[in-house]
Amino acid sequence: QVQLQESGPGLVKPSGTLSLTCTVSGDSISSNNWWSWVRQPPGKGLEWIGEIYHSGSSNYNPSLKSRVTISVDKSKNHFSLKLSSVTAADTAIYYCGRKRNSGSNSGAFDIWGQGTMVTVSS
Amino acid sequence: DIQMTQSPSSLSASVGDRVTIICRASQSISSSLNWYQQKPGKAPKLLIYAASSLQSGVPSRFSGSGSGTDFTLTVSSLQPEDSATYYCQQSYSTPGFGGGTKVEIK
Numbered sequence: 001q002v003q004l005q006e007s008g009p010g011l012v013k014p015s016g017t018l019s020l021t022c023t024v025s026g027d028s029i030s031s032n033n034w035w036s037w038v039r040q041p042p043g044k045g046l047e048w049i050g051e052i053y054h055s056g057s058s059n060y061n062p063s064l065k066s067r068v069t070i071s072v073d074k075s076k077n078h079f080s081l082k083l084s085s086v087t088a089a090d091t092a093i094y095y096c097g098r099k100r101n102s103g104s105n106s107g108a109f110d111i112w113g114q115g116t117m118v119t120v121s122s
Numbered sequence: 123d124i125q126m127t128q129s130p131s132s133l134s135a136s137v138g139d140r141v142t143i144i145c146r147a148s149q150s151i152s153s154s155l156n157w158y159q160q161k162p163g164k165a166p167k168l169l170i171y172a173a174s175s176l177q178s179g180v181p182s183r184f185s186g187s188g189s190g191t192d193f194t195l196t197v198s199s200l201q202p203e204d205s206a207t208y209y210c211q212q213s214y215s216t217p218g219f220g221g222g223t224k225v226e227i228k
Contacts, residue, residue: 046158046211046219104172107213108171108211
C-alpha cells in the first residue's frame with residue numbers, strides 16, 4: 001500500500017531554515033498526483049503549505065510563499081520542504097500528503113504521512 | 123482566497139445520536155469539498171470527497187451533502203470511536219481547511 005514518511009530535524013533555531021523530506025513508497029512520485037505539505041501548530045487546525053507535481057510545477061500558500069520552497073527528486077522518489085527565516089510561530093507538526101489530481105476524488109488528500117514535530121527554539 | 127468556516131467548533135453527544143457538522147465557504151465551490159477525521163496524535167483521514175462520496179473503508183454511518191457554499195457532514199449513529207476532530211477542506215482552488223469541529227462522547 002502507499003505510504004509516506006517524513007524525516008528531518010526536530011529542532012530548528014530561530015531565523016534558520018526548516019528542511020524536511022517525504023519519502024514515498026508504494027507509488028511513483030511521477031504518478032498523476034500532487035505531493036503536498038500541511039502543518040498543524042500544537043492544539044490548532046490544519047494549514048496547507050504547498051504542493052509540487054513531478055514536472056516541477058508548484059503552488060504555495062500565499063501567506064508563506066516568500067519563505068517556502070518545495071522540490072522533488074524523482075530518482076529517490078521523494079519530495080522536500082524548505083521553510084526559511086523560521087520563528088516560534090512555525091513550531092508545528094508537519095505532514096506530507098498525496099493530493100489526487102484526477103478522478104472523482106481529485107483535490108482530496110487521500111494518503112498522509114504520520115507527521116513530524118518541528119520545534120523552533122534556540 | 124476562499125475562507126472555510128465550520129460550526130460548531132465543538133459538540134458533545136451520546137452514543138447513538140445523530141450528529142451534524144456544518145461547513146460554509148466564502149464563495150461557491152461547487153461540490154469541491156472534502157471531509158477528514160483526525161484523532162489525537164494521528165494524521166487526518168479522508169472520510170468524504172466531492173461533498174458526498176464515501177471514501178473506501180469508511181463506515182456508512184458517515185455521509186456528506188451540500189453544494190455551492192453550504193455543506194454538512196452527518197454521523198447517523200454516533201459511536202465511541204467517532205470521538206475526534208473533523209475538518210472540511212475545499213479543493214476548488216488552492217487547498218484550504220476549516221477550523222475544525224471537536225466531537226466528544228457524553
